[in-house]
Amino acid sequence: MSRRKAYYTNKIKRAVHLLFYRRHRKPGVKGWELRRALGSDYPTVLKILDKHLKPLDLQVKTVFEGEKPVGKPTLDQLNKARFCITLRGELTPKEAKMIGWRIDDLAGLATTIAYIISKKGKAPRKEVEELLQDKLPKWKVGVNVDRYIRYGYLVQDENDQLYLDWRTHTEVNQKALIDLVLSTET
Amino acid sequence: MQSKRTRKLGREQLRRIIETCKSVEERSLNPFLVNVDEVISVIKEYFPQWELSEDLCLDAETIHHLASVIKLQSEWVKHRSTSLYTDPFLLEDKLTRIGKEGIVNIFLDAWHPTVQLEQISLHSLAEGIKYWKSLLPLDERWKEFSPEKSETGPATREELIRQRILRDKAFSEELEDFWRELRRNVGEKGKDGKIRYWDFIGAETYEVTVHKAFMTSFLVTYGYATLEIHPLEEEIFIKPYEKPLTEIGEKQLVSIPIAVTAEDWMKWKRDELE
Numbered sequence: 001m002s003r004r005k006a007y008y009t010n011k012i013k014r015a016v017h018l019l020f021y022r023r024h025r026k027p028g029v030k031g032w033e034l035r036r037a038l039g040s041d042y043p044t045v046l047k048i049l050d051k052h053l054k055p056l057d058l059q060v061k062t063v064f065e066g067e068k069p070v071g072k073p074t075l076d077q078l079n080k081a082r083f084c085i086t087l088r089g090e091l092t093p094k095e096a097k098m099i100g101w102r103i104d105d106l107a108g109l110a111t112t113i114a115y116i117i118s119k120k121g122k123a124p125r126k127e128v129e130e131l132l133q134d135k136l137p138k139w140k141v142g143v144n145v146d147r148y149i150r151y152g153y154l155v156q157d158e159n160d161q162l163y164l165d166w167r168t169h170t171e172v173n174q175k176a177l178i179d180l181v182l183s184t185e186t
Numbered sequence: 187m188q189s190k191r192t193r194k195l196g197r198e199q200l201r202r203i204i205e206t207c208k209s210v211e212e213r214s215l216n217p218f219l220v221n222v223d224e225v226i227s228v229i230k231e232y233f234p235q236w237e238l239s240e241d242l243c244l245d246a247e248t249i250h251h252l253a254s255v256i257k258l259q260s261e262w263v264k265h266r267s268t269s270l271y272t273d274p275f276l277l278e279d280k281l282t283r284i285g286k287e288g289i290v291n292i293f294l295d296a297w298h299p300t301v302q303l304e305q306i307s308l309h310s311l312a313e314g315i316k317y318w319k320s321l322l323p324l325d326e327r328w329k330e331f332s333p334e335k336s337e338t339g340p341a342t343r344e345e346l347i348r349q350r351i352l353r354d355k356a357f358s359e360e361l362e363d364f365w366r367e368l369r370r371n372v373g374e375k376g377k378d379g380k381i382r383y384w385d386f387i388g389a390e391t392y393e394v395t396v397h398k399a400f401m402t403s404f405l406v407t408y409g410y411a412t413l414e415i416h417p418l419e420e421e422i423f424i425k426p427y428e429k430p431l432t433e434i435g436e437k438q439l440v441s442i443p444i445a446v447t448a449e450d451w452m453k454w455k456r457d458e459l460e
Contacts, residue, residue: 108294118277177296
């Protein structure tokens with residue numbers, strides 16, 4: 001094994017430990033933490049890791065602070081970003097059930113996220129609950145919204161406005177979701 | 187006079203503008219509902235009139251809220267120009283029409299859940315063992331908190347009376363004795379079958395006086411005696427009944443507060459109480 005290959009193999013192992021095992025309340029690791037643990041060439045390490053993960057249907061996901069930069073991100077933007085491992089492909093409904101999601105709860109989450117996106121990323125909780133009450137029992141709606149907040153998909157401010165939180169930005173392809181909703185024939 | 191009226195009108199206009207801006211900010215309304223040019227001309231029109239600091243603050247607040255609305259307008263345009271823009275009403279309509287299974291299938295195509303494990307490592311196991319070894323057994327740790335042992339046994343009635351948990355007489359028995367004492371007192375010191383309130387309740391100590399006043403109130407409430415009040419002379423008499431009244435009369439019961447203060451008791455002792 002060449003010295004260069006051995007160097008990256010070690011770095012990749014270290015990156016796997018950092019990214020797969022939970023260290024903070026929020027999953028994932030900040031860019032600056034990776035730089036400290038892996039060195040300044042951590043973006044290269046992550047790129048190689050991503051290639052290794054592809055056959056396993058996993059990916060290294062980069063969640064930028066604020067909006068996604070146009071073009072190649074700067075080192076500063078990468079240092080401030082959060083990196084985590086997500087599924088590359090999609091789950092089947094059966095698999096989603098197996099990882100602990102009931103169909104009702106998942107449908108409620110999808111509807112909430114789509115609605116908030118359509119309202120420019122901010123919607124009053126009351127409006128969201130009214131929309132969900134159309135298909136879910138009233139007693140369950142409040143409980144579910146609280147759960148989405150607890151899981152990190154939504155965040156609520158002091159004026160009872162709901163926003164999309166870090167987990168939605170990490171896990172949900174928002175554009176694909178909206179396109180799919182709009183293109184579905186009803 | 188004219189400028190005073192203009193200023194008043196100006197303040198009202200600015201407050202109305204602030205309210206409109208606030209409702210746009212808070213209720214996510216279309217920010218283009220606010221006509222910025224018109225608002226600026228209103229602000230400009232009244233600005234020369236402002237002299238008081240309150241008015242200048244109101245002017246600044248209006249500009250601040252207008253700036254927030256302009257920011258929202260800019261975000262609105264930006265959002266509409268992105269690929270994420272959809273008509274909210276159209277999307278809401280779609281969301282209500284798609285079934286639960288349908289929306290779940292759509293979501294699963296756009297959802298890539300995070301992968302993360304929580305697992306114990308050899309290092310944390312070693313730390314755990316180290317902690318366990320240094321941890322004292324429960325009986326040693328809780329030794330200092332063990333409560334004192336006390337022997338239990340039945341308490342006698344006398345002990346309970348001494349500790350004031352029980353009375354030596356039943357309350358009704360005590361009340362009847364007190365009624366008999368009242369009648370005896372009326373017979374000895376009273377006139378026309380009644381006695382002055384203070385002459386009855388007054389005792390050697392203030393504590394006993396208060397206790398007697400307390401018992402007297404029960405005598406009256408339970409129909410063993412009645413109060414006769416002479417408001418002009420400011421005199422109160424207590425009059426025992428020959429037999430306790432068992433029926434409640436048709437007259438509405440009233441509460442009569444009588445203050446039994448230490449000062450009054452002292453005056454009574456010195457025979458100065460009127």
